[in-house]
Amino acid sequence: MGSKKKKADKRKDFVKPKLRVGKTAAKPDNHTDTSFVAKTIHLPNQSLAKPAGQAQSDRGDVDLSHHLSLTKHHSSTTRKEVLAYIQAHLPNNPSFYKNILTAVVPLILDQSAGVRAAVVSLLVACAHKQQGLLDLHMRTVVLFIYSAMTHILPDIRNDSTKFLQILVDHAGQSVARAYFIKTIKNFFGLLAWTLTDDKKAQSLAITTSLSLGGSTKKARIFHLIVLRKFLEASLFEPTGAVNDVELAAAVHAQSYKYQLSQAPQPFSPLNLFTTTLPRSRTVENSLSNQGVDDGTFSLKDLDSISSEDLETRRKILKDVFFKPSLKNLKSLIKEGGEVGREANSCMAVLEKLDAELAESKE
Known part of the structure; x- marks a missing residue:
C-alpha cells in the first residue's frame, strides 16, 4: 500500500490539471496575498527623489563619505571630478570639515596639475564657508605646503x-x-x-x-x-585692526592680562605638548665661547x-x-x-x- 501511494503522489506532479469553465484555478502553495493597499511606503536611509550616494543628514548636508574615499582613486580625472563635487556640496555642519581636510590636504603633493588646481579652489571655498577653519588645522596644512616647497x-x-x-x-x-x-x-x-x-x-x-x-x-x-x-x-x-591691549586699557590698565587670547594656540611657544630634542654639547660650547651676547x-x-x-x-x-x-x-x-x-x-x-x-x- 505504501509503495502504491508514493507512486500516485509522484504522478500528481506531472499531471496537468483540467480547467473547467466558470471555475477558478487552484492557487499554488507559495502564493502571496497582495490584495492589501497602503498609503505610504517607508524606506529608511533611502530617498526616491535622489540617486544612491546622496543621502542627506539631519541638516540637509549631502553625505560625502563615499566621495572622500575617492580622493585616493588611481585616476587623476576621477580625483579632480570628486574635488569639484565636494566643493559644490560643502556641508553647513562644521564637524564635517575635519574629514574633508584630512582627505584633501595630501593632494597638495598630487602629480596632476588639474588635481592641484582643484585643491586650491576647494580650500578657498572651505575658507569662505567656515571662517577660522584654516587656523584650527594650520599645522597639518603647513606641513604639506613645506613638503611641496621642497619637493623633487x-x-x-x-x-x-x-x-x-x-x-x-x-x-x-x-x-x-x-x-x-x-x-x-x-x-x-x-x-x-x-x-x-x-x-x-x-x-x-x-x-x-x-x-x-x-x-x-x-x-x-x-x-x-x-x-x-x-x-x-x-x-x-x-x-583696521584694534589692539587688544589698547582696548582693554580703556577699562583698566591690567585688564589685558586676564582676557582670553584670540590666537588659536596661545601657549604653543611653551612646547607643553611637544617633544624637543636637547641641544648638542658642541653647539652649547660654541655658543658659550662667543663671548658677551650683544642681543x-x-x-x-x-x-x-x-x-x-x-x-x-x-x-x-x-x-x-x-x-x-x-x-x-x-x-x-x-x-x-x-x-x-x-x-x-x-x-x-x-x-x-x-x-x-x-x-x-x-
Missing part, C-alpha cells in the same frame, strides 16, 4: 606658493605667529637663495636648483608676490626662538634675513621685467621695515 618635482614646487597664499589671505596672523621662521627659510630654498656669503653654499644652491629643474619665470613671479604678501602680513599690523639673533638661535609677537619677528628678519634678502633681491631686479618689478616691491617692504625700526630707535 619642479611642477609641485612651482604650485606650492598657491597654497601658501590661501593661508596668508585667510589666516595670515596664525602663519606669522607660529611658522614665520620656517616659512622664510623655505622661501630661501625655493628661490635658490643662500643665507650666508659662503661660496660653497652659493655654488651648492645653484647646482641644486639646476639639477632639480629650477623655477620657471612665471613661477618665480608668483613666488615673489606671495613672499611680499607674507612679509606684509608678518611684519606690520593689519590695517642680536643668529642662525643658530632660530630653532629656539618663538615668533609670536611682532617685535620678535621684526628683530629676527633684521638680524638674520635682512642682508641676504636684499642681496638676492638686487640680483633679481637686475633681470628686469616682471621678476624685477616684483623683486622691487619686496625690497620696498624691507626698506619700509628698516625705516620704521630706525624711527623707533630714535
Whole structure:
C-alpha cells in the first residue's frame, strides 16, 4: 500500500490539471496575498527623489563619505571630478570639515596639475564657508605646503606658493605667529637663495636648483608676490585692526592680562605638548665661547626662538634675513621685467621695515 501511494503522489506532479469553465484555478502553495493597499511606503536611509550616494543628514548636508574615499582613486580625472563635487556640496555642519581636510590636504603633493588646481579652489571655498577653519588645522596644512616647497618635482614646487597664499589671505596672523621662521627659510630654498656669503653654499644652491629643474619665470613671479604678501602680513599690523591691549586699557590698565587670547594656540611657544630634542654639547660650547651676547639673533638661535609677537619677528628678519634678502633681491631686479618689478616691491617692504625700526630707535 505504501509503495502504491508514493507512486500516485509522484504522478500528481506531472499531471496537468483540467480547467473547467466558470471555475477558478487552484492557487499554488507559495502564493502571496497582495490584495492589501497602503498609503505610504517607508524606506529608511533611502530617498526616491535622489540617486544612491546622496543621502542627506539631519541638516540637509549631502553625505560625502563615499566621495572622500575617492580622493585616493588611481585616476587623476576621477580625483579632480570628486574635488569639484565636494566643493559644490560643502556641508553647513562644521564637524564635517575635519574629514574633508584630512582627505584633501595630501593632494597638495598630487602629480596632476588639474588635481592641484582643484585643491586650491576647494580650500578657498572651505575658507569662505567656515571662517577660522584654516587656523584650527594650520599645522597639518603647513606641513604639506613645506613638503611641496621642497619637493623633487619642479611642477609641485612651482604650485606650492598657491597654497601658501590661501593661508596668508585667510589666516595670515596664525602663519606669522607660529611658522614665520620656517616659512622664510623655505622661501630661501625655493628661490635658490643662500643665507650666508659662503661660496660653497652659493655654488651648492645653484647646482641644486639646476639639477632639480629650477623655477620657471612665471613661477618665480608668483613666488615673489606671495613672499611680499607674507612679509606684509608678518611684519606690520593689519590695517583696521584694534589692539587688544589698547582696548582693554580703556577699562583698566591690567585688564589685558586676564582676557582670553584670540590666537588659536596661545601657549604653543611653551612646547607643553611637544617633544624637543636637547641641544648638542658642541653647539652649547660654541655658543658659550662667543663671548658677551650683544642681543642680536643668529642662525643658530632660530630653532629656539618663538615668533609670536611682532617685535620678535621684526628683530629676527633684521638680524638674520635682512642682508641676504636684499642681496638676492638686487640680483633679481637686475633681470628686469616682471621678476624685477616684483623683486622691487619686496625690497620696498624691507626698506619700509628698516625705516620704521630706525624711527623707533630714535
